Amino acid sequence: MRSMMIFYLFYFLCLCLSVACVVCVCVWNSQWRGGFAWDGSSREFNWHPVLMVTGLVVLYGNGAVLYRIPLTWAHSKLPWKILHAALMFLSLILSIVGLCAVFNVHNAGNIPNLYSLHSWIGIAATALFAFQWVAGFAGFLLPWTPLSMRKLLKPVHVWLGGSILILSIAASISGINEKLFFVLKGTTNGTQPYSSLPPEAVVANSLGVLIVAFGLIVLKILSTSEWQRPDGSEDRTYAVRTSRTKNCWIERCHPKCCVLLSSSLYYVMKVIEEQLLAKSHPPF
Template sequence: MFFYPSYLLCLCLGILCVVFVSYWNAVWRGGFAWDGSGKQFNWHPVLMVTGLVVLYGNAAVVYRVPLTWGQNKTPWKLLHAGILLLALILSIVGLCAVFGNHNAQHIPNVYSLHSWIGICTVALFASQWVGGFAAFLLPCSPVEFRKLIKPTHVWMGGIILVLSIISCISGINEKLFFALKGNGNGSQPYKDLPPEALFANFLGVLIVAFGLVVLYILSNQKWQRPEPTHDGEGYRPLQCDVES
């Protein structure tokens, strides 16, 4: 089955994304702190790539693993929601890191296209998680409501992943333009493609490759989790206790 090589590639690319973004900010950008300095800003790309892209993408494909088929769907719903919640928390902390740094350094907030897209992506992500929890995990959620919202939920999931990738690669590019000016700050200009620029560009390529693999897995009809033919277990949220 070709699913598992694709899934393994997805996992490997996700790990590489986290390693690359962490190494970039630890080695070339000076490391990490939470003191309002540039080191606090460095948490922003690490947390956004890890949460908004890698964890989000892996949460999206967890239903596709064939070993989960034919089993009770509730544990996998909880795993899906739990990974997404962790991704959302990391994303919010990542936003706090950049806002805290900008405020401490008296840098304007939310003026670039990157920041607009990023804020909208996190807002959509939060609303998607809340809506998904209400529809698919709240006890006694109506079956017809879940059937109605599911196509939109799936479509929005893919849209948020695409927006997350756009946000991250535009942010990487923006950071390189700001940091590599070659104007006496000890750095070569970005246009000369110094080692840091080359490394960060490869990070952007890895993020795009990860997203493409995730979207490929999600778009393959043969790898979709089979749904039951009746309105039973496959559509049932966490069960209400109806016994006395």
């Protein structure tokens, strides 16, 4: 009981931090960066941090901890699998649209792509995420996937999921810092320097802190063994069903196999008997 109370405390913090991250990134880009558009301008770029934080961090993290909610344990796992896959798919779509926004802006302004460490980490996280989703869909949602394959894939799926979250957080905080260095240049563009910590810097830095806190909470939930969903009856039922199918096939085939085997043995014995008789009574 105490463990579950602690879980719900962490999960409540996870939800609160989720809302705080989304609100903070939206306020930053609407209040100080000029709002949003889809015209190749800097306002289109503002979609990039909003969609990446919302998709690759917040939705991804909440989708990852879905199985840990004790209220879901008493129900069939399949609906939660579908919801998990749907949340992750929405997260992936938002991330891809966020990447399209930054590529459009860079291409419109003849700005090089993929030259910074931030971009490398972000692309790596998104690519791994896409691979993870396809592998997870094939391994855990397709009904004909063997149980042995699911057992082999599960620890890899869990480990890669946590790794993608870490990469997403690293990409987010490096991107926030990079953006602040670009736009807060002091007198050259009419802004206060980053070193003077103007209000925009406070909000953006706070966003980075919220993202890190959110990631730590999610990783805590994922790494606590007491909060893992117990092995439900679904996989055991799958194994029993497979075993019963094999047994039924054997039972159905057994009488036929016995008749075939008996006929074969009778034929072999008959041939041997005829050969022995032929040897004992040679023709004249």
